[in-house]
Amino acid sequence: MADPSTYRPSPGTIPDAPGVYKFRDAGGRVIYVGKAKSLRSRLSSYFADLSTLHPRTRQMVTTAASVEWTVVGTEVEALQLEYNWIKEFDPRFNVRYRDDKTYPVLAVTLHEEFPRLHVYRGPRRKGVRYFGPYAHAWAIRETLDLLLRVFPARTCSSGVFRRHEQIGRPCLLGYIDKCSAPCVGRVSADEHRDIVEDFCDFLSGRTDAMVKRLEREMTAASDELEFERAARLRDDIGALRKAMEKQAVVLGDGTDADVVAFAQDELEAAVQVFHVRGGRVRGQRGWVVDKVEDVDVPGLVDQFVTQFYGEQAESTESSATGPDAAASPVPREVLVPELPADADVLADWLSELRGSRVQLRVPQRGDKRALMDTVSRNAAEAFAQHKLRRAGDLTARSAALQEIQDALGLDTAPLRIECTDISHVQGTDVVASLVVFEDGLARKSEYRRFAIREAAQEGDVASIAEVVRRRFARYLSETEEQAEAAGPLPGINPETGKPRRFAYPPNLLVVDGAGPQATAAADVLAELGITDVAVVGLAKRLEEVWLPGEPDPVILPRTSEGLYLLQRVRDEAHRFAISYHRQKRSKRMTTSALDDVPGLGQTRKAALLKHFGSLKRLKEATVEEISGVPGVGRRTAESVHSTLAGSAPDRAGDNS
Numbered sequence: 001m002a003d004p005s006t007y008r009p010s011p012g013t014i015p016d017a018p019g020v021y022k023f024r025d026a027g028g029r030v031i032y033v034g035k036a037k038s039l040r041s042r043l044s045s046y047f048a049d050l051s052t053l054h055p056r057t058r059q060m061v062t063t064a065a066s067v068e069w070t071v072v073g074t075e076v077e078a079l080q081l082e083y084n085w086i087k088e089f090d091p092r093f094n095v096r097y098r099d100d101k102t103y104p105v106l107a108v109t110l111h112e113e114f115p116r117l118h119v120y121r122g123p124r125r126k127g128v129r130y131f132g133p134y135a136h137a138w139a140i141r142e143t144l145d146l147l148l149r150v151f152p153a154r155t156c157s158s159g160v161f162r163r164h165e166q167i168g169r170p171c172l173l174g175y176i177d178k179c180s181a182p183c184v185g186r187v188s189a190d191e192h193r194d195i196v197e198d199f200c201d202f203l204s205g206r207t208d209a210m211v212k213r214l215e216r217e218m219t220a221a222s223d224e225l226e227f228e229r230a231a232r233l234r235d236d237i238g239a240l241r242k243a244m245e246k247q248a249v250v251l252g253d254g255t256d257a258d259v260v261a262f263a264q265d266e267l268e269a270a271v272q273v274f275h276v277r278g279g280r281v282r283g284q285r286g287w288v289v290d291k292v293e294d295v296d297v298p299g300l301v302d303q304f305v306t307q308f309y310g311e312q313a314e315s316t317e318s319s320a321t322g323p324d325a326a327a328s329p330v331p332r333e334v335l336v337p338e339l340p341a342d343a344d345v346l347a348d349w350l351s352e353l354r355g356s357r358v359q360l361r362v363p364q365r366g367d368k369r370a371l372m373d374t375v376s377r378n379a380a381e382a383f384a385q386h387k388l389r390r391a392g393d394l395t396a397r398s399a400a401l402q403e404i405q406d407a408l409g410l411d412t413a414p415l416r417i418e419c420t421d422i423s424h425v426q427g428t429d430v431v432a433s434l435v436v437f438e439d440g441l442a443r444k445s446e447y448r449r450f451a452i453r454e455a456a457q458e459g460d461v462a463s464i465a466e467v468v469r470r471r472f473a474r475y476l477s478e479t480e481e482q483a484e485a486a487g488p489l490p491g492i493n494p495e496t497g498k499p500r501r502f503a504y505p506p507n508l509l510v511v512d513g514a515g516p517q518a519t520a521a522a523d524v525l526a527e528l529g530i531t532d533v534a535v536v537g538l539a540k541r542l543e544e545v546w547l548p549g550e551p552d553p554v555i556l557p558r559t560s561e562g563l564y565l566l567q568r569v570r571d572e573a574h575r576f577a578i579s580y581h582r583q584k585r586s587k588r589m590t591t592s593a594l595d596d597v598p599g600l601g602q603t604r605k606a607a608l609l610k611h612f613g614s615l616k617r618l619k620e621a622t623v624e625e626i627s628g629v630p631g632v633g634r635r636t637a638e639s640v641h642s643t644l645a646g647s648a649p650d651r652a653g654d655n656s
Contacts, residue, residue: 004061008047014040019071020081022089023064030089032060032292035082037342039069054294055267055542056558060093075345076352083310093292105283106131106140108200113189114161114182115196116154117144131203131282148178150214150236151199153192155179203282211237255279257333257368261375262300263383267291267543267558269300270383273308274375277331286378288386290558302340305360309334309350330354335363335372387568396561397440403562404508407545407554410534414508415439417565420471420521421512421573422452422463423581431584432467433577436506437569449580464511465520472528475505505533512570514539514553515546522548538570597636597643604631608640619644 019039023032036042046053046061053061072078086094107120111127119140124130144155154161156171156179164171165183174181182192218233259274269291275283295303309330330353340346343360350358363369401413417437424430436446450470452463509525511517518537525533536554537546543563544553556563611629612618618626618640626637 004047004050004064007064007066009043009067011040011044014043014069015071016040017071018073018075018078019069020078020085021067021069022085023060023091023093024066024068025063026065030085030091031064032091032093033082033085033089035075035078037075037078039071043067043069054291056093056290056292057294060292063093075342076349079306079342079345079349083306086307087311104140106143106203108196110196114154114192116156116158116161117196117199118155118157129200131200145178147199147202148173151195151202152178152180153196153199154182156183255333256331257335258331259335259363259368259371259375260301260304261337261372261379262297263376263379264291264297264300266294266540268383268386270379270386271300271304272375272379272382274371274378275331276371284378286382288383297338298340301336301338302342302346305334305336305346305350309353330358332356333359333361335361335368337372337376338362387564387571397565400440400561400565403556403560404565407556407560407562408508408534408536408547410507412507414506414534416504416506417508417510417569418471418506419510419512419569419573420464420467421570421577422460422467423574423577424452425581429581429584430463431577431581432463433573433580434467434471435569435573435576437565437572440565442572447576449576451584460513461516461520464513464517465524468509468511468521468524469528472505472525472530472533476528476530505530507534509533509535510566510569510573511535511537512540512573513537513546514544515548515550518546519548536566538566540570543567597639599636600640604629604636607631615644 016038018035018037020033020035021039021043022030025031034042046057046067050058050062070081072081104119104121107118108129108131109116109118109127110129120128120130148155152173155173156164160171161183164174168184170179170181170184170186173179174184174186180187180192180195182189187195214233214237218230218237221227221230221233255276255278257276259276261272263270267290268288270286270288273285274281275285293299330350332354334350339360339362347358347360350360363372401415404410405413415438418434419437420432420434422430422432430452432450432452434448434450436443438446448471450467452466454466509521511521514537518535521537522535525531525535535548538544539546539553543556545556545563545566546553556566607629608618608626609615612621621641623634623637623641626632626640627634629637632640
């Protein structure tokens with residue numbers, strides 16, 4: 001591990017100007033590229049105390065052996081140079097927004113004499129126009145099947161085209177009028193290209209004009225008594241409208257926008273993009289990437305816009321001469337959840353890529369805001385699915401348990417893992433959760449929750465110790481009862497036939513926290529004489545695994561299946577603790593306003609709340625209505641009414 005101080009430039013030698021910088025490793029390879037408005041300020045941040053850096057940033061600066069920079073004239077130049085260097089050097093620590101799967105697109109080979117329509121996956125090629133991406137290839141084929149009766153363009157491969165050209169007979173699509181059969185000369189190259197261009201216009205959003213034109217032709221054919229042609233045009237119009245219905249109109253006609261949203265935690269981020277063309281959602285993409293630095297949403301927007309549209313503009317070529325706005329991969333609007341600091345610079349750069357003005361903005365209201373909310377929900381769902389994907393895979397779970405066993409030096413794989421977490425608001429309503437995972441999957445019937453008693457005011461470490469003591473004291477008690485009962489089935493209550501609540505000990509106990517929490521839990525187990533349960537602490541910020549009494553943590557690789565499982569266990573314990581804490585706090589806040597009423601005990605408090613249904617309705621009640629509750633006299637009703645009338649509205653924060 002390199003020491004960043006060995007290659008840190010002198011502060012006075014770094015220019016206070018916009019530019020782009022490169023970190024290189026000992027072998028001279030570029031491992032990270034970044035841009036900055038002020039190189040001096042930005043580079044100085046990398047040489048701060050290592051313990052304060054984001055884990056990926058710390059790994060990067062300790063892997064690097066040198067840093068160099070290039071000064072540019074403007075921030076737009078810095079943006080362009082950063083993109084070019086990332087593409088040229090492919091640095092290992094730079095976030096790359098690549099698809100987690102290959103999305104199919106509808107390709108139109110405009111560079112060929114007889115353009116072809118087909119499903120395509122892969123890099124973009126010059127002279128080919130692309131529509132999509134689509135979520136599934138069958139969606140493209142279904143769309144094509146509807147539109148070929150209106151736009152009978154060629155869909156066959158070059159080999160099939162040449163073969164039918166040689167034999168002089170069209171394929172089946174030619175016989176059923178879903179291909180104009182240019183292979184046998186039914187239409188000329190120019191006529192076939194006109195068909196393809198009409199097809200492209202339709203998919204580009206110029207739908208209304210196309211339908212109106214066909215309606216005029218149908219009316220004219222009917223007036224001229226060409227009823228068969230009119231019927232054919234009627235069916236064509238129906239096919240077009242059916243194809244249009246498959247993509248719901250979400251915005252006004254002519255809207256050309258990409259809607260981008262993110263979901264993230266400390267170490268990863270998910271991005272979702274909806275492509276809206278002609279007022280319809282034409283495609284959707286999603287990524288999950290590692291975060292190299294501790295960036296917020298504006299920083300993610302900056303990174304994404306630079307890389308995504310830079311690659312799209314470079315890889316997509318149109319055969320049309322001049323700027324082809326309809327074929328441009330950069331839309332007229334890019335809608336994002338938050339604007340980065342250099343939003344104007346990004347907008348100028350996007351405008352250069354498109355060849356016309358591009359707006360980068362945050363939707364505030366209306367249909368665009370509603371669509372942004374939809375994309376945000378998709379991002380959150382994709383992020384949750386990404387975290388759960390490995391947990392649902394048997395092979396991954398087995399690998400995870402094996403990795404945990406190897407990393408912690410356990411005798412056996414931890415088939416049963418328990419995790420505890422503490423939740424409170426500034427020391428009030430302190431509760432704890434205990435979740436159970438068996439074979440890498442949550443066993444929710446075994447979940448338990450605790451209201452902290454003695455250690456509520458002593459901090460999280462003491463609370464962890466209390467929870468562990470109570471849980472394993474119950475385990476020892478039930479073990480003794482089981483031995484005395486001598487039942488045939490261990491862990492089963494012979495009286496009820498149900499599993500005992502704390503009959504099975506875990507192989508591994510995980511506590512939410514670092515070394516002190518893990519040591520406190522281990523000390524309690526030692527006091528109780530339990531020696532066959534391993535204990536670790538999992539710290540949230542850096543995802544470090546702490547062993548009791550050890551000065552340094554165990555670092556599992558970011559791609560480790562074992563780390564994914566431990567994170568899932570810890571996050572589930574955190575969720576369960578927060579839900580119990582909020583439930584308990586809500587109950588306390590409901591009854592707290594009645595605590596000041598003299599002579600009102602718990603029984604009559606419960607009776608009042610049950611009768612009126614809520615504290616709000618009780619506040620609105622008259623003295624006569626309150627005195628009508630059984631057990632509540634008029635004097636008590638007057639006290640309740642006067643106390644609630646003078647109480648302030650309930651307010652509660654959440655710092656779980």
